[in-house]
Amino acid sequence: METWVRFSAQSQAKERLFRAAQYACALAGDTLRRNGASAGVLASVRQLEAHLSLGRKLLRLGSSAEALEAAKRAIHLSDMVLRFCVTLSHLNRAMYFACDNVLWAGKTGLVPSVDQEKWSQRSFRYYLFALVVNLSRDAYEIRILMEREAGGKRAKGSENGRQLRADNGLQQLGLRLQIQLRLLIHVLRNNPPLLLDVVKNTCDLFIPLDKLGLYKTNPGFVGLCGLTSSILSILTILHPWLKLK
């Protein structure tokens, strides 16, 4: 019980739980539909999903301002690439939340003239761009860590370098790729926060890609991706050391 109190006191915890529940409903709805469940069950699952979505939109009403604050703080980062990526990501998230607020106003009937489809597309576009920037930031971090590892390994011994002079170019390329892949796996295994962030952003990427029609999958797959990324972010809330700084 104490764990629940501590967990739910975190500001993002409940919102993440509802997100996980929402995407679980999407996944369950698709699975039930494939297995021929009754229309009543499907309708109630869809209704629950809609309620969760609307409730989350309500909880996110102030998130636009928070994202702008985070962007303001990120301007003071020392590394230039990180500064650019993180600030841009927060700005895009702020725009996404602003579009989300407009959608909420439309859905609750406060501003009935809102074009739901148009604003939904807009918000997913900003979300997609924020995810792309996050992934490039992850790629940059991975690249730096890999260079550091490779530099360390080179200092240890140069005998491995002689093995690269293989017989033909293709084998050389294959060997190089193998070494890079091993290095990548080594870096990711030693940095769980980075690995978690990469997996989370990749899972999240499928949601706007599907909604914008750029890479259509099925609702079940989107639900699974959303559920996975929500569970991973709940893990980072439960264990703050897993959060990428």
Place this chain on the structure above:
Amino acid sequence: MVEESPGVSSGYTQPWFCPSRCKPHHRCRNHSRCRRTKNRAVSTFMRAIQYTCMLLSYLIEHKADKEKLVMKLKQLESSMSSGRKMFRLGNMVHALVAARRTTQLPDVVPRFCLTASNLTRALYFICDAVLWLKSVGLQPDVDKPKWRNWATKCYYFSLLMNLARDWYEISWRLEQAVQEKKTKRNSFWETHNQELNCEKCDDLHGFFLRLFQILKRHPPLLLDLVKNLCDLSGPLDALGIYKTNAGVIGFCGILSSLVGILTLASPHLKLQQ
């Protein structure tokens, strides 16, 4: 409409706190206590908006050409209400943990009152969760009026327990003040042999004066009393004990939400539990 204020169970403090006081606490995202406060501020703010909509729609309901605005206010109010219900879903655990903590208080009366209050709040949250399940469509065969009635009764009882505790705090302070006055009076009489207007000490006027002085000297107690009295208007109306109108309930709700926001902004104003 019974709407629970999130403030009371916030007497539970986390087992850890950040040892270093970071200055820009109102923007702080690093410390768990700051995130907790932000969480409660959000729900208190949503409650304030809900009651403002209730009051405004009551005030302009009968005016001509305002039907659209009234409908929008009612829609905003209901969306705030359902959002808050969803947000409250895990709070029965909070109330049970707070009840466990209050069983260890030193004084008997606060221990009994606060534990009973927290336990009935847990029951209220359970009824609230059942009502949410009905509103979402997961349990369509829930008897809504019955469960709502139970929820209101639980909330009403917990408010009465809170008020009993407030009254206990006031009464022992009153007694203390009377004792102090008596000792002062005795020493004063002996040294100066003057006629004191101590006859007024024992009548109603003196009582209210002392009460006012005590409340002025202890702002947390005053705020808690005001909050509980304001919160009482909702259940009194819903249970039919003292029917008022939506305007009064809305106004009292706004007042209690403001008190809640005030205690969140200045934690020293919160009555310790």
